Amino acid sequence: MLQGSRSDPPTQGVDAPADEDVEQERLMDSRMYMQATQGHVGDFIRILHSISSEKELQSIILCQVSPRKNTCLHIAASFGHHDLAKYIVRECPDLIKNKNSKGDTALHIAARKRNLSFVKIVMDSCPSGSGASRDVEKAEHSLLRIVNKEGNTVLHEALINRCKQEEVVILIKADPQVAYYPNKEGKSPLYLAAEAHYFIVVEAIGKSEVEEHMNINIDRAAKPAVHGAILGKNEDMLEKILDLKTVHQRDEHGRTPLHYAASIGYLEGVQTLLARDQSNFDRYHRDDQGFLPIHVASRRGYVDIVKELLQVSSDSIELLSKHGENILHVAAKYGKDNVVDFVLKKKRGGNTPLHLATMHAHPKVVNYLTWDKRVDVNLVNNKGQTAFDIAVSVEHPTSFHQRLIWTALKSTGARPAGNSKVPPKLSKSPNTDDYKDRVNTLLLVSTLVATVTFAAGFTMPGGYNSSDPNAGMAIFLMRNMFQMFVICNTIAMYTSILAAIILIWAQLGDLNLMDTAFRWALPFLGLALYAMSLGFMAGVSLLVISNLHWLAIVVFIIGIICLVSLSVPFLLLFIPSKSTNRILRYISYYPFLLLVWASEGPKIKQED
Template identity: 40%
Template sequence: MAAYTCTSRPPISIRSEMRIASSPTGSFSTRQMFSVLPESSGLRTRVSLSSLSKNSRVSRLRRGVICEAQDTATGIPVVNDSTWDSLVLKADEPVFVDFWAPWCGPCKMIDPIVNELAQKYAGQFKFYKLNTDESPATPGQYGVRSIPTIMIFVNGEKKDTIIGAVSKDTLATSINKFLFSEFEVYENILLLLPIYTVRTLKRPGRDFKVKVALNKSMKCDSKSETVSSSSTSGSLSDPDQWTIFKDKDESEIMNPAILCAVRAGDKVSLLKRINDDVKVTQRLVDNQGNSILHIAAALGHVHIVEYIISTFPNLLQKVNLMGETTLHVAARAGNLNIVEILVRFITKSSSYDAFIAAKSKNGDTALHAALKGKHVEVAFCLVSVKHDVSFDKNNDEASPLYMAVEAGYHELVLKMLDTSSSPSILASMFSGKSVIHAAMKANRRDTLGIVLRQDPGLIELRNEEGRTCLSYGASMGCYEGIRYILAEFDKAASSLCYVADDDGFTPIHMAAKEGHVRIIKEFLKHCPDSRELLNSQCQNILHVAAKAGKSKVVKYLLKLDEAKRMMNEQDVDGNTPLHLATKVGYPMVVNMLTWNDGINLKALNNDGFTALDIAETMKDNNTYVLYKRLIWMALVSAGAPNGPNPIPLTVSQSSKQNPERYKDSVNTLMVTATLVATVTFAAGLTLPGGYMSSAPNLGMAALVNKLNFKVFLLLNNIAMCTSVITVMALIWAQLGDALLTKKAFRLALPLLLTAVVSMMMASVAGLTLVVSDLPWLSHLVLAIDSAFLVFLMLLIIPYAFSSTRHGFLRHIFYFPYFLMLLVVSEGSNNMDG
């Protein structure tokens, strides 16, 4: 790095920063204010930097050798499609490009910020403006969809993109990412300036601490192209004037005794153990990088905090491993007293604004930390002392305003928005994550009101998924928020009802998908024709509700006048709502649709499949799932046909792949039928009441003339006969023929049901017969057995008579089928309501 003698008087800001009290004063700087020296200065460089090293860092540093005695030029040059390659892609310096248009309001709001940054970073960055109306090719090439958009290019490559009217701090942060690191500049200083002495160099981890001082023995003048020491105040010979970077002290783990004293709030014990040496005390940290001030502030020890900041004020600027200051820690812990003390102390410093707005490694300010900890009073305090920190975004693009709106802190939101903001603050107020979406999520009418009164245009903003506030609210079930927007912003909101998101879903589609019936009613109330809307798959709202399994929405939509048209409408794949509900697997929805008189059960999709074809494909795979059988039962009982070219049945294929599946089922039914046959055969020989032992009726049943005996005998005989037939049918099923197995099942299941029910009814008749002398006991037995008999029939009938198409039987079997739906729906993902 070279040194110069500046003859012109530098600006006040530069004199203050470089501690220049008078001119001429020699200086060097790592800040790059100009790429060349002004001719009028009469200054010459002592060395040619390009001749010293071919290292890229040296050549980059070359632009940092400047004279800080001249103001930067104003005005930002223009780039267009024809000059883009030469000015931007082939530029040696990093390039900052502002894509704008004359009609763009936010572009005008951010323009003063860009001009200010262009002056601040002159020599370090090249700044250009591109009018997207006059040069549309370049924005199209780089995917610019909205303006203002900022892009940063380094060596011809796009490195960063910032969209929207963001704050000055956000743009400065992005720019600073592409400037020199401290150690990189220091390394080049060592290469270029061997005449200087390095006073301090420490390198714990990645922190580099550098202090460079002039060799006091140097005696130079401008003619010999050397540096002349000034005898005036603030001269270059003063080592304190040559702190290139902030002198951060090396950290060391604090003594456990000190740590315990701070945590316990024991000031007396702490004073005995800490060193009066400021530098030594400032180096003490725990294993998370927290200083003694961090720990005391987090635990709320007011007396220790007051002592530390008065004795060791530099600890206020110390950060832990997460980049958090003491204010971050106190705010996150919710210690309002500590926050007030820190703020009150720092107001005396020129670093007041920087201290309040300091960000951790995740981009959080102290206000972010307070809101994450739900400490509203601390947040009020911080907003009161520095209002515009409410709009600073963290790394997740969330501002404190967004967080307050999302959490529903109405009074805090009022405080944040209650100001006469400058243009730069207005530009950043609603940048980052959409505040209107956060207000919708909070479902607070009052918060929505104050946000939209501040900027009604927010109603048209979209989030990262392309959803408007109505679509987002419909997906979240924010009924009150949607109702408020539709009522208060009728014209603008009504147009948003027809706006689709990136997935092609309109707000009413999102409400149908998530099952929010009240929101659907509200949309239809303000926009009746929204029921006709189709998504990107040409699906109406009944398609979406059926595919998502929202039975309540389906039930409501089937009551509308357009129900017949909607339920038979086909999407881009030819699927009706019935096809989709069958394919995804929602038996409740399928059952509702099949009971509607207007349903077309013969509808074919683009694959030539009816809903029954799809159901049989699902039912015939190797995995037996009850909800698949319930869907198939609903379609068969409704009379749904197969298509003209039905899909091949896969029963035989499944049998070959897993023969044990049918063998086990046959064996289970055969054991059951055998037990019924055995029990009923034994009951037929041991009749209730026994046999007569005297002539002329020797060996005859004693209770043969009783009605209950006749009922018992008849039912017992039916149970025995049907169970025997079931056993024989199942013997045929074991022969291995898939078609024969299927038919044997169809025959055996109703017979087995008849046998089981008859056996139980015969048992009831026999028991009531033998206790007929005690009417109360007879009636009690009859009631208990009848209740269990009904429950048994509800469980078995849908399984045994699942394929009946008889209208009368379908109505009878509806009740046990619906009961099974309710039972299965508990805890099932395929039985959504």
């Protein structure tokens, strides 16, 4: 190898820094690499002859590779140099099967570049036994069956990268069996074509006769092509795939197309599948987890699909999974309150869903169930537990959810069974550490409010008169907004001082005194914040916009909206929502839902 050949080739195109060593005697000369990227056949031949004469290795020069094991044919494919590729294939036909470090042949790279004309030219240039060129449809099958490290054939790459349908059909005609080969994701070219709405490609595959190979593909755990059509959400494509009778329809998890359509909420697909299912097999078929399609829809919260399935088979509402759960159980277990609400309105529900919703920490579902008069909140399960027993014995991921569930159950009259086989969880004894941070925080806020309102009391809006007979008097003394400002500011200062004094008593360390002080200081501080907000609104209206009525109206509207919004979380701290009084329950209904909504963080969707 020449010294110049050890220099690093350019990193554009198919190459990048090498991740594994290549034998030095097989490392491509940098001059030949450069000419391959340029695509000038004459210059390439001159460099090839020059290197061959220098090293006397004419038979193996074209087999040299770059650091990423790319041959000259790989590089020509990357840059789309057709004439150069034809020359290389004629001189060294074996290069068409060579793989680089990713397992790609030159044909893989060309398909990834959406250059199937390159694939056809290279395959047409591959000489037959007689030395004559042959059409791509007559090329040897092994070329299209070569897979890379992702399990993709050239046909996979062509479909993944959305090549033109007419060009893809040429590859299918060359080797129809490849259309059913799954890659490592289990996706066959037929699956990809169905997902991409490639009608011409699917039709070409359907006309091929490869039934004898289907068992091989099932053994490879290929995803059903009909699932690809469902994922693509195209009814016409779904109909076309279903017409291919030889296509298997259940995946490695035992899910039918109806399971799959229900799991992604594809209502039109469910309707199409139900219309085609004359034997009623699919709607009663369980997957490997023991779920029927209606259970899957309930688990996902797709009410429209649940309704559709119940319309064609009303008995599905009673069907159980292999775990003994009906659709109401499943919806309650996975927190799908919309399905729970629908089923309860359609069917007289039991109480077991209440146990499940409590156990899996779904306060919104618990709230729906406790408001339904048909649900007995004190009915026990097979362990002798009521839902209230579960609420106080199971540690949920968030204590706030646990408290919301406990509140919902307590307000509807739920009580422990008394004969539960599971001992209740012992409550943690309170200590000063439980209150210390809260008391210090409230003390800091109340001190800041007192300081601000005290300063505002001596910095009156508009200032003071400097001339007789009203010298020293506030300029806006007789304005209604000024009087409102003074009253609100005074209330805010004294209530915040009162809260601060109460919290100072809480520092004595007595637990009972600390708890009492906390419960009294909180409403005083809330009143101070509310009064300070009103005072601010009055002061701004008085100083800045007293002569602009439209701006005054806007400020008042904004202030009222904010004050109402401030009132909601403030009142939620004091409304006794755990009371069984019906009036208080109605008052706290929407505030409770607001707390549930606020407590729900983003959830990661888990696939089946």
